[in-house]
Amino acid sequence: MEILIGLIALLFTTVAMVVIGERTGLPWPALLAVVTAAAIFFPWMPSVDIPADMMLPIFIPPLLWALARRTSWASIKRNWRSVFFLAILLTIITAVTVGAVAYWLVGPLSLAGALVLGAAISPPDPVAVDAVAEPAGVPRRLTATLQTEGLFNDAASIVVFNLALQVLTGGEAVGWGEAVLTFFYSAGAAFLLGVVIGRLAAWGANFCMDPVSRNALTWVIPFATYVAAEEIHASGVIAVVIAAIVFNGRLEVGAEDRLSGSAFWEVVELLFTGVAFGLIGLSARDAIEQVGSQLWHAVWLGAVLSLVAFLVRLVWLYGLYVFKSRTGSRTGAPLRLQEVLLLAWAGMRGLVTLALVLSVPATAGFSLYHELPVIALVVLLFTMVIPGLTLPWLMRRLNLHKGPDPFGDNAREELVARARAAATRAMNRHSKSLPPEALESIRGRFLEETHTHEEDEAESVEEKQRKMRAKARKFQEIQVEALKASQSELLRARRERNMDPAVVDDVLYEIDAQLLVAEKRLEHKREEHPPKASTSMLEG
Structure with a gap:
């Protein structure tokens, strides 16, 4: 019962921190971690203890699925440099550098143990980045870079972590060739598995007729x-990310299903993120109790390793900036020195770091075993909580409004123009069956409420009402057709390489909402006044 009470309290605290974050402009995950960490001062509070080996399987699949469903193959291809240079190379370099510093600072620490610690600290957490960067107003181009990096860097760090842990626990050396083959097998097998499961899941979801069962299926698949x-x-x-991208690329659903699915996954993402960050804060009490007299040594070591991880990221991003400047590249990020600082500051560690540290077995012979949880929490403090709370302030100081469409406004305008053009083409197909003023009325209805025209006073009231109902029904049918044409155009745009899927989804959400209302109105009109087969709806 205590665990249940603790989880319920954590969920309520999550909602409260979301509200406070919206009011204050501060990132709510960082606020939640700080608030729950205050539990160390209240020993009577129940502790929510989830086994370390279950942290990743419980939280990572749904949170990664929620993030990956907002991207596309075209976006991954456009940002492949971010995947290679940031998600893979930078993660491995950070793991090796942090491990080397830890090995140098801690005498009893073995090379394998140092690499275990470095691999756990190396990956910025995609959940932390997504939950903190967007509310802080980080430009879409930079947020897309951080999200793409976050979708794949966990895989590189986990492979390095497992290889080092294998050496630590088994005492067997792992050669470079074996390490490279292990990495490629892990990534390649996950890619193929993700494609297969994504296609099968899309087929099953397309077969489902009920949005509830379809959303339930998407909950199980991750x-x-x-x-x-x-x-x-x-x-x-990698398997979850690929399955999500394949699934959403092959899913054939209407406006209602897309809106309900988005709402469902937004709630899942919020609550799971809240519980994950709440557990990070709550784990502080147990960590401090376990470390005992080595507390300040663990705090000092965590602070130093956090600084090393930040400096490695800063130097690497600066090198990418110099390379882009010399080659004249204007794609991706960073393109300016301000972007280098922002991307380095937003390299937030989170759930994966804590879960990997807690998964080290007590029998591994790790000389820093009792200090590990405190080291991880200090790293999260310096790389997630402090950057998260100061990111809005930093955004106000940095001039990030320059550059190619930083907030996606130009892309949004282009998408709206394409949607309207597609709607106009659909309406123009009815130019022979409707007078020009009627078509103009429908065009106006696409953006605002429709209006009616004065009728001939000589006609009877019943005749006027019949014609008005027929025209209204016809208007509604053409409006639905126009909105569907806009919807199809946006879905095509989402598969284009130069389009940000998140911006497309924002515009598509508005079209879906209009289409859903228009279809409901048309259905209502048909039920109230079904058309007569012998009478033209446009006579007169």
């Missing part, structure tokens, strides 16, 4: 994909 990948020793992270 967990099944992660477990299946781990069973064949592949990367569960």
